[in-house]
Every structure is written in C-alpha cells, then in structure tokens.
Amino acid sequence: MTESVFPESALEFGVFDWIEWSGAPAGEIFEHKLQIAEAADQAGFYAWHIAEHQGTPLSIDGSPSLVLSAAIQRTQKLRLGALTFCLPWYNPLRFYNEICMLDHMSGGRIELGVGRGVSPIESSYFGMKSIDESRERYRETLDIFLSACSSRTLNHEGKFFSYRDLDLYLKPQQRPYPPLWFPSSDRNSIEFTARHGYHTVLNTGAAEAGRLYAQYREVWTRHRNDPGRHNAHVAAPKLGKSQHVFVAGSDAEARRVGESAYQVWSGHLTHLTRKHGKPDLLNVSPQSPAAVTRLVAGSPASVTRELTQIVRESGINYLLLVFSFGDLAPERAVRSMELFVAEVMPALRLARK
Numbered sequence: 001m002t003e004s005v006f007p008e009s010a011l012e013f014g015v016f017d018w019i020e021w022s023g024a025p026a027g028e029i030f031e032h033k034l035q036i037a038e039a040a041d042q043a044g045f046y047a048w049h050i051a052e053h054q055g056t057p058l059s060i061d062g063s064p065s066l067v068l069s070a071a072i073q074r075t076q077k078l079r080l081g082a083l084t085f086c087l088p089w090y091n092p093l094r095f096y097n098e099i100c101m102l103d104h105m106s107g108g109r110i111e112l113g114v115g116r117g118v119s120p121i122e123s124s125y126f127g128m129k130s131i132d133e134s135r136e137r138y139r140e141t142l143d144i145f146l147s148a149c150s151s152r153t154l155n156h157e158g159k160f161f162s163y164r165d166l167d168l169y170l171k172p173q174q175r176p177y178p179p180l181w182f183p184s185s186d187r188n189s190i191e192f193t194a195r196h197g198y199h200t201v202l203n204t205g206a207a208e209a210g211r212l213y214a215q216y217r218e219v220w221t222r223h224r225n226d227p228g229r230h231n232a233h234v235a236a237p238k239l240g241k242s243q244h245v246f247v248a249g250s251d252a253e254a255r256r257v258g259e260s261a262y263q264v265w266s267g268h269l270t271h272l273t274r275k276h277g278k279p280d281l282l283n284v285s286p287q288s289p290a291a292v293t294r295l296v297a298g299s300p301a302s303v304t305r306e307l308t309q310i311v312r313e314s315g316i317n318y319l320l321l322v323f324s325f326g327d328l329a330p331e332r333a334v335r336s337m338e339l340f341v342a343e344v345m346p347a348l349r350l351a352r353k
Contacts, residue, residue: 022326088138243294244325248335311351
C-alpha cells in the first residue's frame with residue numbers, strides 16, 4: 001500500500017442549484033437563485049455551482065454561461081461554475097471562448113465542471129444517437145479545450161471537429177485553465193478523477209462516499225507526479241458530497257415543509273424517465289441513508305448533529321448544499337440558509353477539525 005501524502009484540508013461549503021422550474025415566472029426564478037448566490041457570497045461559501053439540463057422541470061438553466069455571467073456581476077469573492085457543462089452539447093470553439101470570457105469577467109473565479117451529461121434523453125435533443133457517441137464527443141471537446149488553453153493557434157483533426165491554424169486571442173485568466181471538476185458515482189469514475197486530480201462531488205450515501213474517497217486518496221497519491229494530469233495545477237482536491245438541507249425553527253416544521261418540497265424535486269428529477277417509459281433506477285426517498293441525494297431537515301441542532309455524522313463518515317472536505325428545491329417558497333429557502341450560516345456552519349467547522 002502506498003503511503004498516503006494526500007493534502008488534507010479544512011471543511012469548506014458550497015451551494016448547488018438546479019435552477020428548478022416552480023411554476024413562477026422565469027424571471028422570478030432566476031432572481032431568487034441569484035439572490036441565493038449573493039447570500040452565499042456574503043456568508044463566505046466557497047462556490048456556487050449550477051446544473052445544465054434541457055426539457056425537464058428539474059432545471060430551466062439551458063445555458064449556464066448566461067446565468068454565471070449574471071452571478072459574476074452580483075458577487076465579489078464567491079467562486080462560480082456549472083457542475084457540469086455537458087460538453088457533447090457544445091461546439092468546442094464556442095465553449096472554449098465562453099469559458100475564457102467568464103474567467104476574465106469574474107476576475108478568475110470560475111470553477112469548471114465538465115462531463116458528458118447523465119441523461120441520454122437530453123443528449124438525444126442534440127442529435128446524439130448513443131451513449132458511446134456522447135462519450136466520444138465529450139472526450140474530443142475536452143481534448144480541444146485543453147489544447148487550446150496551451151497554444152496560440154488551434155490545430156485539431158478529429159472524428160467530429162476540425163480546426164486548422166485558428167488564431168486564439170483569448171486565454172483563461174487562471175492558468176493553464178480554471179480548476180476542473182468531474183462528478184463521480186462509482187469506482188470506475190473515481191479512478192479517472194483521482195488519477196487526474198479533479199475536484200469531485202458524490203451523490204451517494206455517506207458510507208459509500210467514505211469507501212470511494214478512501215480509494216480516491218490512494219489513487220491520487222499513487223499518481224500525483226504523473227505527467228499530463230488534467231488538474232495538476234490544483235494542489236488540494238475538493239472531495240465533496242451533495243446534500244439537500246432544510247433548516248427551520250423546529251424538527252416538526254422542517255420535516256413537514258422540507259419533505260414536501262423534496263418530493264416535488266424528486267418528481268422533477270425522474271420526470272424524463274417517466275415521460276419516456278424508461279426504468280427509474282434512482283433512490284430518492286428523503287429518509288433513506290443511501291438516497292441519491294438525501295434530505296437533512298430539522299432544527300439547527302438536529303441538522304448539525306446529522307451533518308456532523310455524514311461529514312465524518314464520508315471523509316469529505318467539501319459539503320455541497322442544496323437550499324432551494326422543489327416548490328419550497330423562496331423566503332423559506334432564504335431563511336433556511338440564514339439559519340444554516342448562523343448556527344450550523346460554525347459547529348460543522350469545529351467538528352471537522
């Protein structure tokens with residue numbers, strides 16, 4: 001067994017938002033989400049991450065770059081990014097230019113999540129015929145992005161895209177490019193993310209996260225000096241777990257309101273598979289320890305106690321929190337976040353030390 005030299009770090013906090021459809025006017029939804037980003041900035045969260053989806057009430061964010069450009073103007077220190085940009089849906093040159101622009105407009109605050117997208121149904125809207133095609137397009141688009149970041153002229157001849165002597169006047173502000181994120185869910189993807197040193201976030205139960213992150217630390221240590229690592233410019237990877245949270249004055253109120261909103265969110269999550277008659281393999285029970293992203297709802301004391309156990313069991317150093325979900329009223333989501341910041345976050349920082 002390789003001796004671990006993994007750079008352990010203090011617990012940090014992020015906010016994730018699908019930018020979920022709620023029936024309210026779209027302008028009001030976007031405004032509420034941007035207010036969440038502003039609050040996260042003021043409260044000292046590390047980053048605000050958003051989804052990218054098409055044709056589902058789970059998200060009306062069909063263009064993360066547009067939302068991020070708005071958030072840049074309303075925050076000062078908060079880091080910002082999509083988790084993830086679904087690369088098969090992009091023209092690589094346009095994607096490269098948008099990331100460079102966002103990084104400069106934000107003053108170097110972009111966190112870059114990359115992936116192929118989890119939904120074959122959504123990929124089909126962009127002409128993908130198979131999972132294999134979306135995987136190939138993802139890899140080629142990422143290769144083009146990495147190559148463009150390291151050269152003043154782009155030359156590429158691939159299966160899907162071709163560029164010859166294309167002058168590049170833009171480079172990311174962060175060099176060689178913003179920190180890379182790749183969400184993981186199984187042992188095979190952990191092997192890839194750890195070998196390249198990606199930041200990552202798991203949607204698993206705490207015990208499974210603990211096992212996967214033990215694997216990550218071992219693989220990262222073994223490959224830390226390999227040439228060509230994608231995220232070699234990041235010294236200390238963030239190992240995260242996503243978590244729906246609703247904090248209220250009492251356990252009874254929190255569970256009543258939070259579980260109702262969570263059930264609406266879970267219906268949105270499985271909307272496309274149900275619509276197309278596909279098997280639904282996701283566990284989205286609010287109480288299940290193994291749920292794809294479990295709900296923690298309660299008073300500040302109860303939430304602190306439960307999250308402390310999750311943090312310790314999972315071995316994470318990054319807790320990615322979902323405060324606004326389902327049909328939760330905006331004022332309730334904001335109040336939940338305020339209670340978390342005032343009473344839960346300080347206790348979790350101490351518990352992690």
